[in-house]
Amino acid sequence: MARLTKKQKEARAKVDNNKIYSLEEASALLKEITYTKFDASIDLAIRLGVDPRKANQMVRGVVSLPHGTGKDMKVLALVTPDKEEEAKAAGADYVGLDEYLQKIKDGWTDVDVIVTMPSIMGKLGPLGRVLGPRGLMPNPKTGTVTMDVAKAVAEVKAGKIDFKVDKTGIVHAPIGKASFDTDKIIGNAQELLSTIMKLKPTASKGVYVKSIYMSSTMSPSIAVDTKIG
Template sequence: MARLTKKRKEALAKVDSSKAYTLEEASTLLKEITFTKFDASVDIDVRLGVDPRKADQMVRGVVALPHGTGKDVKVLVLCSPDKEEEAKAAGADYVGLDEYIKKIEGGWVDVDVIITMPTVMAKVGRLGRVLGPRGLMPNPKAGTVTLEVGKAVKDVKAGKIDFKVDKSGIIHASVGKISFSAENIQDNVKEVLQTITKLKPSAAKGTYFKSIHLSTTMSPSIKVDSSTF
């Protein structure tokens, strides 16, 4: 068993595992128990009362975080030549089509988000086996298959993220960096939870938010009181 470091022990001592904290308390405490030398990501895990095996209980959506993700997102736009300048002007890191399709088929996936157009999906579709397992396959529901490539790039760069409930009924998402103020972390988390609330499937019965936890890259997990959402 791995030996606990002094700082890890200090962090664990500050968290009451039997308590459900308010979002305000959790956001503040999170900053007190993170000791990484790098700017750790703030993550949220939401367990929902849904059965993702049933199509009418799948929860998937997009949300624009008020304060962004704090991350420099690398964006690849796979588009026709007439849209290349629009994508570049919007801030895309890589723009093209056939040459990048070949690179991806060869194993290159050094990007965070891929945006494409409906008119070229016939070509992009064959990358599903490479991009699917990595969560990089463009999807209309996530706003990454669109004719408005410039707007899509700006949205992603500004902090737009997509999320999807996994097979265990849990949504995992990164909602900022620990360098954010506690208030900014709260704002981002509230926006995510409010969006998930709006997406509640009519077929889902009983308690929708089973549990909510906040953590950073290497911190203990903090349980958030889900009764207020």
């Protein structure tokens, strides 16, 4: 086991592992125990009482964080020539079609989100093995396959994220940066959690939200009260 640094020990000492913190307490404490020299990302890990192996218990959705993610999301718009100016004006970092399809085929995936049009999805199918594992395959359910390319690009740039429960029943999602005020961290967390609550599958029985943990890059995790709002 790796030896803890002095700062790691100090951070862990401030977290009571036997306590369930309120969202407000956790947000404030996290800023105290984040010691990285860079602006660390803040994440929530929400364990749900679902069986993701069953299609009727899959939890997946999108949420527009009111205060953004704090990250400059790099967006690739794969569009026909008549939509290129629209995508550029909305803030897409890369705009085009065939040249980028070839770059992806050659292994290039240096983007956070890909937005495209329904007519182009057929060309993306063969690239599923490259895009799928990286979570980059556009999907109509997340609003990244649409004729309104400008709106999709603008929403991603403003802080729209998509989330999906993993095979262990946990949703991992970014909710901001350590430099955010606590009010912004709380607001983003509440928006994500309320969205997940609305997506509870009817087939899910018993406790839906089993646990919530908040952490930042390299920080200890903090247990958060599941009774939000």
